[in-house]
Amino acid sequence: MNSVSTSLDLATPVPQIRLFCDWLQETRGIDFATYDELYRWSVEDLEGFWRSIWEWDRIQSPTAVSAALSGEAMPDMRWFDGATLNYAQHVFSHVDAAEAAGQPAIVALDERGASETIEWAELRRRAASLALDLRARGIAPGDRVAAYLPNIPAAVVGLLACASLGAVWTLCSPDMGTNAVLDRWRQTQPKALIAVDGVFYAGKALDRSAALAEILAQLPCIETVYLVPSDCAVRTMPDAVDFAAATARDDAAVAGFEPAMLPFDHPLWILYSSGTTGLPKAIVHGHGGVILATAAGRLHFDLGPSYAPNTIGERFHWYSASGWVMWNIQIGGLLSGTTICLFDGSPSGTKTDPDWTRLWDFASRTGVTWFGAGAAFFANCRKAGVEIAGTAGVERIRALGSTGSPLPPDVQRWGTAQFAALGRPDIWWCNVSGGTEIAAAFMAGNPQLSDTPGRLQCRHLGAAVEAWDEHGNPVIEEVGELVCTKPFPSMPLYFWGDNDGSRYRDSYFGEWPGIWRHGDWLTVHEDGSCTISGRSDATINRHGVRMGTAEVYAAVEQLPAVADSMIIDLEDTQGGSKLVMFVVPSEGKVVDGDTRGAIAAAIRTSLSPRFVPDQLIAAPGIPRTLSGKKQELPIKRLFAGWPAARVINADASATPDVLPWYIDQAQAWQRDARSEADVRAEHTS
Numbered sequence: 001m002n003s004v005s006t007s008l009d010l011a012t013p014v015p016q017i018r019l020f021c022d023w024l025q026e027t028r029g030i031d032f033a034t035y036d037e038l039y040r041w042s043v044e045d046l047e048g049f050w051r052s053i054w055e056w057d058r059i060q061s062p063t064a065v066s067a068a069l070s071g072e073a074m075p076d077m078r079w080f081d082g083a084t085l086n087y088a089q090h091v092f093s094h095v096d097a098a099e100a101a102g103q104p105a106i107v108a109l110d111e112r113g114a115s116e117t118i119e120w121a122e123l124r125r126r127a128a129s130l131a132l133d134l135r136a137r138g139i140a141p142g143d144r145v146a147a148y149l150p151n152i153p154a155a156v157v158g159l160l161a162c163a164s165l166g167a168v169w170t171l172c173s174p175d176m177g178t179n180a181v182l183d184r185w186r187q188t189q190p191k192a193l194i195a196v197d198g199v200f201y202a203g204k205a206l207d208r209s210a211a212l213a214e215i216l217a218q219l220p221c222i223e224t225v226y227l228v229p230s231d232c233a234v235r236t237m238p239d240a241v242d243f244a245a246a247t248a249r250d251d252a253a254v255a256g257f258e259p260a261m262l263p264f265d266h267p268l269w270i271l272y273s274s275g276t277t278g279l280p281k282a283i284v285h286g287h288g289g290v291i292l293a294t295a296a297g298r299l300h301f302d303l304g305p306s307y308a309p310n311t312i313g314e315r316f317h318w319y320s321a322s323g324w325v326m327w328n329i330q331i332g333g334l335l336s337g338t339t340i341c342l343f344d345g346s347p348s349g350t351k352t353d354p355d356w357t358r359l360w361d362f363a364s365r366t367g368v369t370w371f372g373a374g375a376a377f378f379a380n381c382r383k384a385g386v387e388i389a390g391t392a393g394v395e396r397i398r399a400l401g402s403t404g405s406p407l408p409p410d411v412q413r414w415g416t417a418q419f420a421a422l423g424r425p426d427i428w429w430c431n432v433s434g435g436t437e438i439a440a441a442f443m444a445g446n447p448q449l450s451d452t453p454g455r456l457q458c459r460h461l462g463a464a465v466e467a468w469d470e471h472g473n474p475v476i477e478e479v480g481e482l483v484c485t486k487p488f489p490s491m492p493l494y495f496w497g498d499n500d501g502s503r504y505r506d507s508y509f510g511e512w513p514g515i516w517r518h519g520d521w522l523t524v525h526e527d528g529s530c531t532i533s534g535r536s537d538a539t540i541n542r543h544g545v546r547m548g549t550a551e552v553y554a555a556v557e558q559l560p561a562v563a564d565s566m567i568i569d570l571e572d573t574q575g576g577s578k579l580v581m582f583v584v585p586s587e588g589k590v591v592d593g594d595t596r597g598a599i600a601a602a603i604r605t606s607l608s609p610r611f612v613p614d615q616l617i618a619a620p621g622i623p624r625t626l627s628g629k630k631q632e633l634p635i636k637r638l639f640a641g642w643p644a645a646r647v648i649n650a651d652a653s654a655t656p657d658v659l660p661w662y663i664d665q666a667q668a669w670q671r672d673a674r675s676e677a678d679v680r681a682e683h684t685s
Helices: 016-028 035-044 046-056 087-092 095-101 120-136 153-165 178-188 209-218 287-301 325-336 358-366 375-383 409-420 502-508 549-556 593-606 632-639 656-684
Strands: 069-071 077-079 106-110 115-118 144-148 168-172 192-196 198-201 204-207 224-228 267-272 282-286 315-318 339-344 370-374 399-403 428-431 433-435 440-444 465-468 479-484 516-524 530-535 540-542 545-547 562-571 577-585 615-618
Touching: 016 035, 016 046, 016 287, 035 046, 046 069, 046 287, 077 287, 087 120, 087 153, 087 287, 087 325, 095 120, 106 153, 106 358, 115 120, 120 153, 144 153, 144 178, 153 168, 153 192, 153 325, 153 339, 168 178, 178 209, 178 282, 192 209, 267 287, 267 325, 282 287, 287 325, 287 440, 315 325, 315 358, 325 339, 325 370, 339 358, 358 370, 370 375, 375 399, 375 409, 399 409, 409 428, 465 516, 502 516, 530 549, 530 632, 549 562, 549 577, 549 593, 562 632, 577 593, 593 615, 632 656
Parallel strands: 106 339, 144 168, 144 192, 168 267, 192 224, 315 339, 315 370, 370 399, 399 428, 577 615
Antiparallel strands: 069 077, 106 115, 198 204, 267 282, 433 440, 465 479, 479 516, 516 530, 540 545, 562 577
């Protein structure tokens, strides 16, 4: 593995957002005394702000560009009419500078210790070789190319090759159930597939050759299969194209290959909603929107080129399964000229012998300077008693990123204390919130602002985000619906197959026409920081007082006896409701009277007696989506009597093993509810 350059101390780089403001003053003659002033300009002068981002990030278009933004109202807006660009071309614009500085593009490691370092020129060569092979096999602009790959370099090469041609990338993780994969790809009808036939995860070899065969049998639209072979497969695929051979070409045609310059709104990739309560939405993002949003986002991530003197040796990692949008965000580091570090495997070792130091060891071995993961990862490290200082080399980390669910304040304080013990009391937390829908963030970080545990430091530049009450009025220091009142460039182009746009409009603009409703509860604080309180469709309403579930979890999951929890509010036919909490006890603990008392006390103290659960149920686990979010709404619907087949999709769940238990519990709940209703009816008569 390449050695890490340490020419400058990455603990104290000049923040990217400061460099941007200095550039604005030099080139535009505008100055901002505070972040709030900069933010207000970015959302009030969309034309000026997004043109400045275009120039600051050196986005190239060989064709003339008209207005940055045109159209009447969302979602019918157009960005940078006339512009032509390419995601892969923008990535490869960094090749010469990175090569001259000796900085790699990718550093990859798997849980068995196998490593690979790919230089920028080599990444470009592999992508060009594959692009030419795809083209020779009939892949044209607009054709979909599917990938069934984990978080490995082959997936990065595949994305860049497809982007180079104008083909549309659509990726599913091999840990997804076969039906979940088919639910997605039946909609998008890929013409080619890049796949593994097995994976190694949590200490086990997992054969995926049978699942792969089933996918191919169900999708006759796939004409070509590129195979990334593993040592985990039971059966072979003799008709598949060897992926290594397809990326090995090195001749004049490869050297002369240039990515196609495409319209700003040409489709880049298709991401999918969770699909836990219905057919997943096939969300299409464009080349230009992703490039532009990522350029603005790196100001908030404070992510600079690994070859720039200010950020020499920068290495960016965000732990993610390949089916989560954070995989795309991680790969987006290449757009900034930043080395990305990929880990393929379990972050916690095996189920029988869990080890939550795995990712910290990975970060140490690969020289990570910017370390991101889901909030649940940090919470589990705290619960497991991880001592980060016990892993030599992690002191190079200067920034910690968290998303997926709100990060509890006590977990953030724990992480800060861990790095303080390493002599890094200034560790910066970049908590972000956005989603698959925009492949970016609406709320994010800023290293120049104060860092309050449990909060997101600020609203994202260019994102006109507000918290609205039920009457559509913006509120401060109150929980409201997260809305975006003006266009943001990486909002979806459309949903694949949604020919009249009705599903797209209903999903985000149905509540307030022309206003994006995101589906989260948001509090915007007086100082500009923000708090996400959970999904607005899973809100608790107790006697007229609303509460996001995340606030309940923050109070409960700090208790030593509680490993995980989920709460649902179940309305009855009498106009009342019952608050039910499922609790997974910590190892060696049980849900007994002491645990129940501690949970009630924590909620009373932190929130209100209104939100103390009416019933506590010990559970074997908490159902989560593939991106790690608690499946509150499907479980609530299940307990409300909805058919399991309508609301539960095991193939789209990260925890399919616990779902049968919840189905049984819901059926018992419904039987008890019917018995109570019968008793009431008999008493009334």
